[in-house]
Amino acid sequence: MKIILRFILLLIISIQWSCEKAIDLKLKNNVLKYVIEGTITNEAGSCKIYISETKDFGDDNQFNGISGAIVKIENKGNTIVLTETEKGIYESAAVIGIPGETYNLTVNIKDLVFKASSTMPQLVPFLDFTLKPTDFDTKEVKPMIKFKDPGETRNFYWFQQYVNDKLQKKYRVINDDFFTGQEVNDFLEFSNETDNKALNFKRGDKLTAEMHCVDAGVYTYLFSLFNANGSDTGAAPSNPVSNISGDVLGFFSAHTVQRKTVTIP
């Protein structure tokens, strides 16, 4: 539903004599805050926790990892300490996600402690990912996803989008409020909203959808992250609702992974 509205509003705005310009705006100085992005999936070697800090608006966008944090994941009484493989990236091959299991994350940075908990949902099969020839043009492609929602549980889905193996900023989160127990046929929107023609879609481009079954806390985070910059109609931006305790940005998710790819004919 949100997509519909965004589309319509973008349409309205683009019809007028509107113009966009990059400007220099004096923003307040950065207040340092930690950012934790943690994932555990059902694929081996996928447990990764990224820890960084916020940067000034004028700085570059490089990931500024924080070293020296103590990162632990606990499950069924077993605690595993992750090792820092690169600056700010903590991993462990010993952690393998199993649907139904709850994982508790503890991060100690200096004298601050952050905790999070996520339960990996049962896998819901990603049935199909198809593209009809009529559903694309150079600026936008809308392939269809298909899966069947199990009626007896509350399910949340997160679709990440890749173009030629490059992770896109746009993603989709769906809850089953309106779909309980139904087979879902919905669209993912891949679009080039920039003026950069190199990013236009052409024959042979590979589009990949990665389907994750996530828990309620992660759904709320990703849903509010999507709206974090405010809406086109002027909603106030605010930081997303994190599932990590403490004054920290980011989230921790234990989710399943399934991938499907289509190629533009």
Add this chain to the structure above:
Amino acid sequence: MKLNGSVRFLTFIAIILLLLIIVQTQTHAQEQLDKKITISLNNEVLKTALDKISNTSGIKFTYNEQIAVSKIKISVNANDKPISTILSTAFAGHPLQFSALGKEIFIRFNSPKEKKQEAGPAANPEKSQEKHTLSGTIKSASTGETLIAATIRALDTKYATQSNEYGFYSLTLPQGKYTITVNAIGSKSYITTINLQKNTSLNVAIEDDLNELETVTITTNAAKRNIDNPQMGMERLSIKETKNVPVLLGERDVIKTLQLLPGVKTSGEGSGGFFVRGGSADQNIILLDEAPVYNASHLLGFFSTFNSDAIKNVTLYKSGMPAQYGGGLSSVLDVKMNDGNNQKYGVSGGVGLIAARINVEGPIQKEKSSFLISARRTYADMFLKLSSDSASRDAKLYFYDVNLKANYILGDKDRLFVSGYFGKDVLGSDNLIGINWGNAATTLRWNHVFNNKLFSNTSLIFSNYNYKIQSTNDESSLTLFSQIRDWNFKEDLQWYANEKNTLSFGLNSIYHTIKPGEVQATGNSGLISQNLQNRYSLENAIYASNTWKASNALSFTYGLRLSAFNILGKGDYYTLDDAGNVTATTSYKKGELVKTYVNLEPRIAAALQLNESTAIKASYVRNAQNLHLISNSNASSPTDRWVASTNIIKPELSDQVSLGYYKNLGNDNYELTVETYYKTLQNQIDYRNGADIYTNKPIETQLLYGKGRAYGAEFLLKKKNGKLTGWIAYTISKSERQIDGINDNNWYNARQDRTHDVSVVSMYQLNKKWSLSANWVFATGNAVTFPIGKYKLLGHSYFNFSDRNADRMPSYHRLDLGATKLLKQTKKFSSELNFSLYNAYGRENAYRITFRDKETDPNRTETIRTTLFRFVPSISYNFKF
């Protein structure tokens, strides 16, 4: 910053203009009596003599029938002498006197009985005066339209009254002879003498002020502003005033003109919503001929739902709301439409750049009944077809609205009105996605005059507002539907008890049915059709209020409105815990009472006249509001959810105290108004962080509640007469909210908080054919939330936001220019061409500021400002038969 320089320059210009206006006044006070002419009259009959003086001097006289047919002959010889001297000489020995009245000279017979009454009749010891009532209806002589707020005055006394919304007036006077004057904006003065020996009915038909004698057309507003009544916080706009104000795309728009007054802020570039004294867009009660209007704009706010052709009068109450109005915390916008010319048929209309309008009116039975049909439609979608972009080409973008009215005068005491309004907006794109929303309202009204002191209006109203969003594709279709339906019964009585007391009382009952949402899905999308439960409520109110003229200088209005909001079944109502989770559900049967909220709303005001032209006023009002617009947006978009109070959502309340200073300057050519206010708000609603507007869970799970406050000062200087008219308005204000769960429970600026707001509006009558207009507006930016830092997540940049609304958008300013050329003007047909240029110096005002990774260098982030309108010209052609 370059910005400051240009702003300072423009402010300087505005100040110069202001000084010029004041200077011009000083030198032209009492202009008409000082005008020097050379004339020779030898035993001329009075009327002929006066006509000759008029022709020579260009000054007009007003007088009644007795003067016109008088056989008195006057003689005078003058060489370059002022008119005052000429008249004094000519009238010597005759029982005639003259005085200045507005821009004209008033001639009347001397009357030995007339003397200035300094004290009220009660203090007049030698006469035990019997009182009688003069009452009737004021209407326009050419169209039969009743005139609202016309002033009826007994000259040289303190007795005066105003006609009500249906043109009815009632004035109680001690027995005797009086000269009665009637003045209304846009009309000539009407004067008559009466000998009041018993209750008398006097219906007055006033001529429109067309001013054909002059080579220059001057807008005369002979009506001096009444500052002796306790009503404050009120702005009244006549359609003539909105006519010449240039607006975006040339569509005359009452709401856009209101936004140029102090205390009323626009909700966004081109948008039709408005904020009054720090309140939000849903806190304004908008009434169109007594029917409530929930979405007063078309096309996401670019046009208002009011077709200016058919509007008679627009009144905005920012504070001091009379007790008959309720349900909105910030303001009441009462729009009254024309009833239809009951003398002759007329067609008027116009074609603009994107919309066309037509207005047809006329008598059904001459002098007894009339009808009015007015319609408007855009054709912006035709321009879209020319677009190069295929998506734009197939887009649907139009709105239409129709107003239908008929009224019947059934005898002296009764009048019946039937009216209907229908409007619809359609936004769509090649059959895939569409939004349509619409307002429909029908009203049946009955005016009854019980006796010369008691006037009643009974209304029965049905109104329906709904919107539908539809998305269709090959596989499936999805429709979202939401609606508010009202059945409303109102009874308003006005009792002009005596010369000191005017009472109004009545009751109002509305049955609301709100359908928050219906989702219908077909096809194999997997979406299950859902119906969110309907919500039913009965909103009742009774009120009584009296305006008491305690003495010549002091008046009070004291009133009380008692409102009761009853929430009814059928439906499920919930209990929630602190986190917003449902802990219990209670089901109610149809008509079963869930909860009643009772609120006492006092409405008190006082006015003290310091002298003839100065007054100070104070007021206190409490308002309760039970329909809430839950939205995250600043414009009234059709997807906002209207929600009624529930067992969890309490009625919003506001208490406002306000103080004002009013002065009529420069021989009543200028009006100065200074008002300050302080408002506290309770039970304000906002969304939780991360809330989902479209959830099918109970809406209360997404909401948080808190309080607010708003305060400020407003200044308005208005010039009403002469070639140059207009006003300068300045508001300084603050509006804040405090809601637990938002901004760490600290006070934060409301989005509509805008510290400084300046409007300069001017209209200049260049010559008989051309009139020019210019507006300049300036406002400091809205409160917004900007990032204080950024971080990388999921491979992309995201922003860290801090305190809510702690930052400001850049300042906004813009100049609009307009010109109107009268093409043809005969008794039968007139037409004009109107040109306007919106944002004449093309200032790049920020509509929205967003942040993102640079397109050319993903390693950096940039700030993007979106500007909507620069240099938008428009042309429109208007005609009238």
